[in-house]
Amino acid sequence: MTDLSATTGVTDRPSGTAQEPGRGNGNPDPIRRFLDQQNPETPCLVMDLAQVRDRYRQLRTALPDARICYAVKANPTPEVVGELIAEGASFDVASPGEIELCLAKGAAPESISYGNTIKKRRDIARAHEQGVRLFATDSHADLVNIAEVAPGSQVFCRVLVDNTGSKTPFGRKFGCTPQQAADLLVRAAELGLDPCGVSFHIGSQQLDPAAYRHGVDAAAGVFADCAARGVRPRMVNLGGGLPAGYTETAPPLADYVTAIEQALDHAFGPQRPELLIEPGRFIVGDAGVLRSEVVLVTDSCDGQRRWVYLDIGRYNGLAETEGEAITYRLRTSRDGDQEGPVVLAGPTCDGDDVLYQRTHYELPRTLRGGDWVDLLSAGAYTASYSSVGFNGFTPLPTYCVDGDQRP
Amino acid sequence: MTDLSATTGVTDRPSGTAQEPGRGNGNPDPIRRFLDQQNPETPCLVMDLAQVRDRYRQLRTALPDARICYAVKANPTPEVVGELIAEGASFDVASPGEIELCLAKGAAPESISYGNTIKKRRDIARAHEQGVRLFATDSHADLVNIAEVAPGSQVFCRVLVDNTGSKTPFGRKFGCTPQQAADLLVRAAELGLDPCGVSFHIGSQQLDPAAYRHGVDAAAGVFADCAARGVRPRMVNLGGGLPAGYTETAPPLADYVTAIEQALDHAFGPQRPELLIEPGRFIVGDAGVLRSEVVLVTDSCDGQRRWVYLDIGRYNGLAETEGEAITYRLRTSRDGDQEGPVVLAGPTCDGDDVLYQRTHYELPRTLRGGDWVDLLSAGAYTASYSSVGFNGFTPLPTYCVDGDQRP
Numbered sequence: 175m176t177d178l179s180a181t182t183g184v185t186d187r188p189s190g191t192a193q194e195p196g197r198g199n200g201n202p203d204p205i206r207r208f209l210d211q212q213n214p215e216t217p218c219l220v221m222d223l224a225q226v227r228d229r230y231r232q233l234r235t236a237l238p239d240a241r242i243c244y245a246v247k248a249n250p251t252p253e254v255v256g257e258l259i260a261e262g263a264s265f266d267v268a269s270p271g272e273i274e275l276c277l278a279k280g281a282a283p284e285s286i287s288y289g290n291t292i293k294k295r296r297d298i299a300r301a302h303e304q305g306v307r308l309f310a311t312d313s314h315a316d317l318v319n320i321a322e323v324a325p326g327s328q329v330f331c332r333v334l335v336d337n338t339g340s341k342t343p344f345g346r347k348f349g350c351t352p353q354q355a356a357d358l359l360v361r362a363a364e365l366g367l368d369p370c371g372v373s374f375h376i377g378s379q380q381l382d383p384a385a386y387r388h389g390v391d392a393a394a395g396v397f398a399d400c401a402a403r404g405v406r407p408r409m410v411n412l413g414g415g416l417p418a419g420y421t422e423t424a425p426p427l428a429d430y431v432t433a434i435e436q437a438l439d440h441a442f443g444p445q446r447p448e449l450l451i452e453p454g455r456f457i458v459g460d461a462g463v464l465r466s467e468v469v470l471v472t473d474s475c476d477g478q479r480r481w482v483y484l485d486i487g488r489y490n491g492l493a494e495t496e497g498e499a500i501t502y503r504l505r506t507s508r509d510g511d512q513e514g515p516v517v518l519a520g521p522t523c524d525g526d527d528v529l530y531q532r533t534h535y536e537l538p539r540t541l542r543g544g545d546w547v548d549l550l551s552a553g554a555y556t557a558s559y560s561s562v563g564f565n566g567f568t569p570l571p572t573y574c575v576d577g578d579q580r581p
Numbered sequence: 582m583t584d585l586s587a588t589t590g591v592t593d594r595p596s597g598t599a600q601e602p603g604r605g606n607g608n609p610d611p612i613r614r615f616l617d618q619q620n621p622e623t624p625c626l627v628m629d630l631a632q633v634r635d636r637y638r639q640l641r642t643a644l645p646d647a648r649i650c651y652a653v654k655a656n657p658t659p660e661v662v663g664e665l666i667a668e669g670a671s672f673d674v675a676s677p678g679e680i681e682l683c684l685a686k687g688a689a690p691e692s693i694s695y696g697n698t699i700k701k702r703r704d705i706a707r708a709h710e711q712g713v714r715l716f717a718t719d720s721h722a723d724l725v726n727i728a729e730v731a732p733g734s735q736v737f738c739r740v741l742v743d744n745t746g747s748k749t750p751f752g753r754k755f756g757c758t759p760q761q762a763a764d765l766l767v768r769a770a771e772l773g774l775d776p777c778g779v780s781f782h783i784g785s786q787q788l789d790p791a792a793y794r795h796g797v798d799a800a801a802g803v804f805a806d807c808a809a810r811g812v813r814p815r816m817v818n819l820g821g822g823l824p825a826g827y828t829e830t831a832p833p834l835a836d837y838v839t840a841i842e843q844a845l846d847h848a849f850g851p852q853r854p855e856l857l858i859e860p861g862r863f864i865v866g867d868a869g870v871l872r873s874e875v876v877l878v879t880d881s882c883d884g885q886r887r888w889v890y891l892d893i894g895r896y897n898g899l900a901e902t903e904g905e906a907i908t909y910r911l912r913t914s915r916d917g918d919q920e921g922p923v924v925l926a927g928p929t930c931d932g933d934d935v936l937y938q939r940t941h942y943e944l945p946r947t948l949r950g951g952d953w954v955d956l957l958s959a960g961a962y963t964a965s966y967s968s969v970g971f972n973g974f975t976p977l978p979t980y981c982v983d984g985d986q987r988p
Contacts, residue, residue: 246973247929247930247971247972247973250970250973267973268929268930268972268973269928269929269972269973269974270973271970271972271973271974271975272972272973273973274973275973289930290928290929290930290972292876292877292890292926292928292930293876293877294874294876294892294950294951295950295951312879313877313879313880314879315877315878315879315949315950316877316879319950342932342933343932344932345932345933345935345938347888347926347932347934347935348930348932467701469699469700469701470699470700470720470722470723471722472719472720472721472722472723473720481754483699485701489900489966493896493968493971496903496933519699519754521676521697521699522654522675522676522697523654523675523696523697523699523755525749525750525751525752525754525755526749526752526903527754528752528754531752542722543701543702543722543726544701544702557969558968558969558970558971558972559896559968559971560968560969561900561965561966561967561968561969562964562965562967562968562969562976563657563678563965564654564900564965564966565654565675565676565678565679565697565965566653566654566657566674566675566676566677566678566679566680566681566682567676567678568678569969
């Protein structure tokens, strides 16, 4: 099985030049250079740690009062977690496995937020033994487990909010009503827990910054309801939702920050709550390039569009192409040649392993088997989704480069 | 990372009693006994090798003239492949990895059919070096690769047929028109290949046995078209499609065999072609039980249905619940208690990790965290789909028992 933590530290420019947002010390494209020089077996994901750091710092600067918990699920590559520990980040984890990963890389237990509302009782107990003291919840059954096996911990309650505008909305799996949230936080206090706050999630790859308004308003309502019952939550967890750069145009970070500030002013006035935010895609999405090889180019039955089959598909890394939700930008070894419309598909014998059929993509007409196609901004929600070996294809390996280091 | 080939040979009844279809030598439930006695960590898949053998033998008896190529992708557990080699099976493979697996377990290269029409040129060459001589194709580009790097090989051409009645239809990813198939087979002969036949796929978990008619008719048309041009294919590859036992009622094997016989009579009369069939789900589906643990039971926001969260979900084994296509039968540790409607969901922080929301399921009202839920007939298309670690959850391990062996 491929080692997911495979790492090659390849850099190619002296450090010491001025830092530029988004591009470390000016190394023009360390990932491309790695691919050109090393010519790794495909498919593979290459992450630029300098871009990860840079994104974290941008958000740090833009929201100086917020505690930033990196959503480990977006990319659990150990080197990525290590870089963010060095930057002073906190971590939003989904499972015991992610807690182990963070602790193994040196994260402090108090920097970890156990953000999954669906937790086995024994996993809560284990996290508590490991020093984790902050837990999400949205149900009475989970709250009672926390109170019993993680006594005295901080809990925040997740409310369900509108996900309109998200490319990958959440449905109704998580969160409760504001009324239920207030009941749970009051109950948490009765159970000896610290009912510290309210969380929400506006939906991943959220393209409408105004979406924060619903969540912040809901949180303020819960705060007021709790206060009337003698319980005073203090923290608003803004969740995830900040975008990466796919084919659609996403607003700049500043627009999200403005929307958050306005929402807080509107809902809380001068009594600002503590803030926590859980970026995943925003931190790592644009920092990764996924290189694939063209397996075959064929004319379709109907003669309309060529089918381009890549050695990457829905089951070895591109799970987010389900429903064509996430549309990656592409770069090919034939760029510049005349283009024509294509259907893009993966390599397995599964009929659902088609990436883009409804979404219009054009690729060079000269493209053929053996050429490469890079999927840009593929650093989030790719490698960790890979199957262990569906159809006998190995999982997607990850390499790390650092655009800020000397060659 | 969990070893997918984890195996425990647990059996509990003397062998030597009469074989019963579907239940080996009469061991009443070796999987259940294994689960009760070993209490393995969940989630896990347990396969009964006796049931795998038995299914193979049923099909062998029902279609004595067909070459049976087990579709390895359905369950690539090495022990399963080993059992089928011992039974004399051939193998339908999708990738170099599956070829390696079959050869490592002792399969003869000539028992392997490289059934994926999407193949890298170098993977075709490697397969040829390993002794594989039978290849699927549906495009000119792939055919030329086969002719150049696997000279003299047998090729069969896949035609696209109607998938109506399939629970997981294929779309238009694979197959060409009958006219194109004839052109490709004629071209194959010109390129020095052996244009041995025609394949089709009626769609996985096909509930309408009559679906074979379309494919067999199409094959006969290609045969006739080729014959008129001096090329004589001789084999019809019936593909997959035979069902396993999910919540819906599937016709018995005899109905499919009758439909195949009638279709062959109708299309070919007394000039019967050679037959090949590629069962996957039918061989291994019913031979596996997936044990999961209830993580949490909560009331939903709307107060309508309880949500039951399991430690198995779409990203660690239940990929075929996408679109609620495959609906597994369930068994719980509270069976017999009064039931009520539920939504079933997986353990990750992903909003799409919901198993059944539209499909009506009822589970005991007493069910709570720590109880177990078994998904029956889960032996196909589960473990190999597991992600390497999405949300930090480990891949689904597989255990094998053998209901025919002595304890």
